[in-house]
Amino acid sequence: MRFVSRMRLGFVAAVVVGAGAPWLWAQPGAGGPPRKITIGLVAKSQSNPVFQAAYAGARDAARELGPKFGVEVAIDWQTPPDEDAQKQAEAIEQLARAGAQGIAVSCSDANTVTPAIDKAVELGSLVMCFDSDAPRSKRMCYYGTDDEVCGRKVMAELAQAMDRKGTIAILAGNQTAPNLQKRVAAVKDELKKHPQMTLLPDGVFYHAETPEQSVEAVNAAQSTHPQIAGWAMVGGWPLFTKNALRWRPGEVKVVAVDALPAQLSYLESGHVHALYAQDCYGWGFKSVEILLGKIVKNQPPHNERMIDDLTKVTQANAAEFRRKWDQWLK
Known part of the structure; x- marks a missing residue:
């Protein structure tokens, strides 16, 4: 990057x-x-x-x-x-x-x-x-981020991409991180609204928060459980590196958090349905x-908790969001 x-x-x-x-x-x-x-x-x-x-x-x-x-x-x-x-x-x-x-x-x-x-x-x-x-x-x-809102948005978007049916898995990062725990809980709670969708048994995959460890976690799980039709990624870790998702574009639906420059390439290729950008x-x-x-x-700060609103990024606005990164990091 x-x-x-x-x-x-x-x-x-x-x-x-x-x-x-x-x-x-x-x-x-x-x-x-x-x-x-x-x-x-x-x-x-x-x-x-x-x-x-x-x-x-x-x-x-x-x-x-x-x-x-x-x-x-x-x-x-x-x-x-x-x-x-x-x-x-x-x-x-x-x-x-x-x-x-x-x-x-x-x-x-x-x-x-x-x-x-x-x-x-x-x-x-x-x-x-x-x-x-x-x-x-x-x-x-x-x-x-409001982590409960984040988890709910990721799951709701994934449900829409999957026509509200099928088996999902959750990529969850560090099991002890309080923000990620809240996102995972919110994904599970939102999933209850979709009776034709199920979470793979033991389908929450934790890992060290590095691209390499997350890529290994995703692809090992997908290979072992080919019935996974969608991934709710409460962080964008595997998308920080190239060639992370080893399936054809659109074959498995993915909604993830963050929209860094490297992640935008997965939107543009069709491997990822949507990203929710944190600040x-x-x-x-x-x-x-x-x-x-x-x-x-x-x-003093205006509030004890100041929440930055998530920005939804899709193929339609990926190029625009990439230009924002060019401005921020020039």
Whole structure:
């Protein structure tokens, strides 16, 4: 993907707008340097393109919003190479102890990261969640998808594509991720509205959230259970790589979450019926904007839970949506 090559994917990476180290404090003053603000970004994994998009959004927000707020912004990318909630927890506390004024987190496991979030708040950092929430923590707010709505939309669209009959399977990602658990539950609940459709017994397939692991999960299941006529993918993981779906276009119906550039090719080829785009780029951009507003101007978020509306992407508007990515990531 175009933006991957633009990113430094080391476990510790900082993007600084301007010169100077992020933890050298300076208050704004007449003729003096701007105050330096460090915002930590702790996503689920570096290997997942949706979080690479979030990182791009955070970097752009630092560049664009820093001057507007009269500060110099550094994004400290402390995301594990692969999903690991314990490493996330360690990164959150390390960021707080290093003096990060703000931290944005997508939780791999809310139970594991909640104590670290609470500790970071005690140490003086503002913490918010994006994509995957920790609602019982002391985090300030959440920005992202309404996961119940997401699951219902995916299943309703799949039912329409399958003429409301046939056997389906669910591709579900990380079994401990709270956002994915809610989506799976919503898919199952929506499925009850369609009496001629059934979920394959043991038909929820969990896997590490990498393209390779998800491709293996889908194709192994399809080969073993050829009666699967449709897939409800509550994440877009296998579609982040080429030649993932080993069947003829339209032979098996697929509705998936996210609409990154690599995924759009599956719409265009007819392998995927529809995608529901989350605001992956906005997870980073909006998180930085919200945190800066509170840190610099003491502006609280409008709501504790801020929901980004899903965008339905089909063959009809795939080219238009691809142009949006070109604008976001130019």
